[in-house]
Amino acid sequence: MDLGVDDVAQRASTGDLPVEEHVTSLVAAAHARERDNTRGVVADYIPVLAEADPDAFGVAVVEVGGSAHGAGDVHRRFSVQSISKAFVYALVREELGHALALEEVGVNSTGLPFDSVTAIELNDGHPMNPMVNAGALATTALVPGSGAEEQWAFVARGLSRFAGRTLELDPVVHASEAATNRRNRAIAQLLESYGRIDRRPADVVDVYTRQCSLLVDAHDLAVMGATLADGGVNPVTGERVVSAAVCRDTLAVLAANGLYERSGEWLFEIGLPGKSGVSGGIVTVSPGKAGIGTYSPPLDRAGNSVRGQRATAFLSRSLGLNIFASAVHTPAARGAV
Ligand code: GLU
Numbered sequence: 001m002d003l004g005v006d007d008v009a010q011r012a013s014t015g016d017l018p019v020e021e022h023v024t025s026l027v028a029a030a031h032a033r034e035r036d037n038t039r040g041v042v043a044d045y046i047p048v049l050a051e052a053d054p055d056a057f058g059v060a061v062v063e064v065g066g067s068a069h070g071a072g073d074v075h076r077r078f079s080v081q082s083i084s085k086a087f088v089y090a091l092v093r094e095e096l097g098h099a100l101a102l103e104e105v106g107v108n109s110t111g112l113p114f115d116s117v118t119a120i121e122l123n124d125g126h127p128m129n130p131m132v133n134a135g136a137l138a139t140t141a142l143v144p145g146s147g148a149e150e151q152w153a154f155v156a157r158g159l160s161r162f163a164g165r166t167l168e169l170d171p172v173v174h175a176s177e178a179a180t181n182r183r184n185r186a187i188a189q190l191l192e193s194y195g196r197i198d199r200r201p202a203d204v205v206d207v208y209t210r211q212c213s214l215l216v217d218a219h220d221l222a223v224m225g226a227t228l229a230d231g232g233v234n235p236v237t238g239e240r241v242v243s244a245a246v247c248r249d250t251l252a253v254l255a256a257n258g259l260y261e262r263s264g265e266w267l268f269e270i271g272l273p274g275k276s277g278v279s280g281g282i283v284t285v286s287p288g289k290a291g292i293g294t295y296s297p298p299l300d301r302a303g304n305s306v307r308g309q310r311a312t313a314f315l316s317r318s319l320g321l322n323i324f325a326s327a328v329h330t331p332a333a334r335g336a337v
Contacts, residue, residue: 001265001300003313004033011320012327013271017063017289018319024069026318030311031059031071040298040306043278048176052078052280052297058218059311060293062226066235070219077215078295079173081277082114082131082303084159084211085139086258087224089130090250091158092142094242098249105130105139107253114260114303115183117190125194131257131275137188140208141197148203155211162224164237167214174213181209212277218293221283225291251285259309260302270313271322282308286321 017023035057044050058073093101106128110119115133120126127135145151160167188201197204216224227234228251231244242250254273259266266274274284280297282305292315294308316322 001262001269001309003269003310005269005310005313005317008314008317010317010322010325013320013323013325015288020063020067020069023061023063023067023319026315027059027061027069028071029318030314031057033314034296034307034311035072037307037310038298040300042280042297043299043303046173046177046180046278048173049079049279049297054298056280057296057307058294059315060218060222061290061315062219062222062235062293063290064226064230064235064288068219068222073295074218074293076295077217078279078281078297079170079212080159080167080214080216080281081212081279082136083216083221083275083277083281083283084214085131085136086228086250086254086275086283087159087162088136088143088155088211089139089253090162090228090242090246091154092139093249094246095144096142098245101249104142105135107256109257109263111261115187117183117187120187120190120194125191125196127191127196129257130253133184134187134191137184137204137208138191138196140211141191141199141204143207148207151207152210155207156214158241159211159214159224161234161237161239161241162227163216163220164223164234164239165220167216167220169210169213170215171213174210177209177212178206181205184208216281218281218295221281221293221295222291223293225283225285225293227291228285229287229289229291247287251287254285259304262300262302262304266304266309270309270316271324272312272316274312276304276308278303280305280308282312284312284316286319287323289321
């Protein structure tokens, strides 16, 4: 995977972001570098997604102190799709606790596409991790509530708290996916046959399909990511959404599984937890520093936004976000920008 950043010096990961003006200009540079890149293909397996504007492109950064930076179409709305998996998992992990979440949903990669049925069969019905559809459906089944409506209310309210505003469902996207999501229905049935979900499979798929149809923009994704970067407190609203331990666990899952079967390459190139979705969004989290949200619909073959990956790679290098990038310790370097 060539993300076009060989010419960008890797800044070491320190405790802090550079000064704000520098962040603003690097966000603008990330957008300018990729604006004319037309590589990738817009998803069409959910029919309405094929109508997305391939030229739409936004890059947003929200710092844990609450400052926001953006370039391009940062307020263009799109359905959150798989990115919802990260935040529903965080909400469910909060309810279940560390050990039960590990046991019931898992954290290990499948190495297979996100909607694989084979992965379930190869693992005795275990859903494996919450970023593939089997694990996401198993996670949604664990959302508290006496039925689908209560579960949906919990999910919609929880994701809205991450975003700091009330997120709304796109009825057109929802109808398009609900009419065509036979594979997800099959996955839910298979999980039920293995005793992995104890709610009606159709209800679980219904709540999952609704969560995927919530509308966000790149700025929302940056705020949601910044909440996971900030020990679970939304830096814009000041509201605690989840605990710091939940952020830690969620980010570990994202680092291992967030970019479909290219998660290893993403970690190698970018060195940060992230989650992408087939509508073209990517949320990336720099723990203790910031959230990054990008939106650009054309995808690579795994389902990751091409421009989004490249813009994020540039920001990871130039802002010094890669958690694996250290510099030799010298006392004099302490506090240096
Ligand atoms: N709602 C989509 C599905 O389940 C999400 C896919 C994705 O963004 O990876 O097929």
